[in-house]
Amino acid sequence: MNLLQWLYDILFPLPAVCPVCMKRQKKLMVCDDCRAEAMRIRSMHGQCQCCHSFGVYSEHCHSCRDWPCYLSGNIAVWPYQGNWQQAILDFKFHNMPWLADALANELAVMLPREYDILVPVPLHKKRLQERGYNQSALLAGALAVKTGIPVKDCMCRVRNTPHQTGMNREQRLHNLHGAFAVKSNTDIKGKRVIVVDDVFTTGTTIRQCAETLYKAGAVEILGATLASGRGHF
Numbered sequence: 257m258n259l260l261q262w263l264y265d266i267l268f269p270l271p272a273v274c275p276v277c278m279k280r281q282k283k284l285m286v287c288d289d290c291r292a293e294a295m296r297i298r299s300m301h302g303q304c305q306c307c308h309s310f311g312v313y314s315e316h317c318h319s320c321r322d323w324p325c326y327l328s329g330n331i332a333v334w335p336y337q338g339n340w341q342q343a344i345l346d347f348k349f350h351n352m353p354w355l356a357d358a359l360a361n362e363l364a365v366m367l368p369r370e371y372d373i374l375v376p377v378p379l380h381k382k383r384l385q386e387r388g389y390n391q392s393a394l395l396a397g398a399l400a401v402k403t404g405i406p407v408k409d410c411m412c413r414v415r416n417t418p419h420q421t422g423m424n425r426e427q428r429l430h431n432l433h434g435a436f437a438v439k440s441n442t443d444i445k446g447k448r449v450i451v452v453d454d455v456f457t458t459g460t461t462i463r464q465c466a467e468t469l470y471k472a473g474a475v476e477i478l479g480a481t482l483a484s485g486r487g488h489f
């Protein structure tokens with residue numbers, strides 16, 4: 257650790273809390289109670305085998321019936337609701353990029369290791385300027401440290417698309433069509449890729465990224481998100 261970082265950490269310590277329930281902890285980390293609750297929900301309530309939405313008792317949820325063959329699935333740790341949703345919204349919209357490490361910790365343990373690269377879902381340049389950081393890139397960076405799988409920031413957004421909140425699946429599909437591209441100077445032929453994003457809602461983003469990567473030569477693609485939002489229990 258360099259001196260400046262050491263000094264910065266002393267002057268601006270991260271809050272020693274659980275980002276989900278906000279209870280005091282020894283350091284910034286998800287607490288044992290919240291972790292146990294997530295595990296309990298995972299074992300008590302069914303999950304869609306494709307998108308990992310909670311509260312799905314058949315193999316696939318309604319929206320995953322036409323799941324593409326090149327997308328192995330999506331890994332999600334939490335249901336997108338309650339305190340879990342709040343923690344992700346804080347991370348994404350409330351200028352708390354420093355939550356990345358504590359949140360990624362929960363996802364890292366669920367990721368298979370037999371993949372070649374982690375690819376964050378890109379933000380458009382304009383959105384990046386507004387927010388100051390890409391939450392998916394921060395997650396991917398933290399996941400790389402924990403899993404040993406390197407990050408390859410090989411995708412870009414070629415169109416600045418409106419926020420998807422409130423849109424249905426068809427609107428999202430239309431909104432994101434042709435929005436992503438693989439950067440021209442990167443070669444991902446034959447690569448097994450994990451696409452990293454914060455939340456899987458209708459899956460349009462992960463699917464569009466997967467399609468783009470597949471067309472560029474990736475052989476196997478898996479989604480990895482903190483939460484999956486479809487299906488309630």
Ligand SMILES: [Zn+2]
Binds near residue numbers: 289
């Ligand atoms: Zn907690």
Ligand SMILES: [Zn+2]
Binds near residue numbers: 305306307317318
């Ligand atoms: Zn599903």
